Amino acid sequence: MPEGHTVHRLARTLTELFSGERVRVSSPQGRFAAGAAVLDGAMLVTAEAWGKQLFVGFTAGDPLGSESRWLRVHLGLYGAWTFAGDGSADVVHAIGAPRRRIGERDSSPPASDGPSSGPWVPAAPRGAVRLRLLAAHAVADLTGPTACEVLTPQEKAAVEARLGPDPIRPDGGRRSQDAARDAFVSRVRRSRVTVGQQLMDQAVIAGVGNIYRAEALFRARVDPLRPGREVPADALAGTWDDLVVLMRDGATTGRIVTTRPEHRGGGAPTHGEGRRRTRQNTDGDPAAVPADEAFYVYHRDGSPCRVCGAPVLLEGLAGRNLFWCGTCQV
DNA sequence: GCTGCATGATGAG
DNA sequence: TCATCCTGCAGCA
Structure with a gap:
């Protein structure tokens, strides 16, 4: 989607x-x-x-x-x-x-x-x-x-007027990037609705769907079931900044890739030039990252977490599938 | 050929 | 929380 x-x-x-x-x-x-x-x-x-x-x-x-x-x-x-x-x-x-x-x-x-x-x-x-x-x-x-x-x-x-800030728009569609980030952080922390649910609310942040929700929360190590008001502000600010990078990359390449190079390549260890890459999405070549290595948790339920090895969890939340690692995300 | 799913959102109850 | 809408495709029989 x-x-x-x-x-x-x-x-x-x-x-x-x-x-x-x-x-x-x-x-x-x-x-x-x-x-x-x-x-x-x-x-x-x-x-x-x-x-x-x-x-x-x-x-x-x-x-x-x-x-x-x-x-x-x-x-x-x-x-x-x-x-x-x-x-x-x-x-x-x-x-x-x-x-x-x-x-x-x-x-x-x-x-x-x-x-x-x-x-x-x-x-x-x-x-x-x-x-x-x-x-x-x-x-x-x-x-x-x-x-x-x-x-x-x-x-x-x-x-x-009904939409939240959009990480892909310049300045998030607000007066400044800081204003957009602050709007997102304070809005999430205003409510006890789970942060996982709020990330899918287009009035909270616009453009995030089920994949970016799952992946961004994993990268931030935040438990999606945590009430928004209990998530530390700096964790949310970091999530916003991360989404700015991830989603703009996605818009450029047409593909969502959230895994860091060191967490890919299940078999062959990466070495040489591949090692120093820090960007997620492609480095210009979307095909460089195999589809089955593009995500940390999305659609990976039952498979071992790329970071800790615990099985990735799946639960229905508000009618949508929620994927996360119960060990890495707290 | 049929069934069920999918990266969404909405409106009723 | 549930049913519903929109469509195409993978996975079956």
């Missing part, structure tokens, strides 16, 4: 592909027909993310009236975007749940025969496409979103 890093990545991709373009907006599946009709033919200005919320801005004028509009998309558990293009833009991939299909070049005919092969024709939408954005050189299809609606700027502001 798309956690915040994926949504930020999507915003960048949409901006790259469509900003400054007039786009045809349609709803092949039909469920967004009315909204699509409002936006069809408008100029797309930019796309941005706040936590898991994606906002795509369209300029006032022409088909729209005197007011600009924002398309708000939330992918939920299953939503996904699929991109294709004529190859003039370097971005042809899909991002989203349940599986990334990065690198899939479904529609684009090989650009091998050059510009003489005539105008690019996008492939027919595949599956239940709620929304299609089409410009001269690229197409984006959206399937399975939890939310897809057209908002006024005021309505967009109202949505944002």
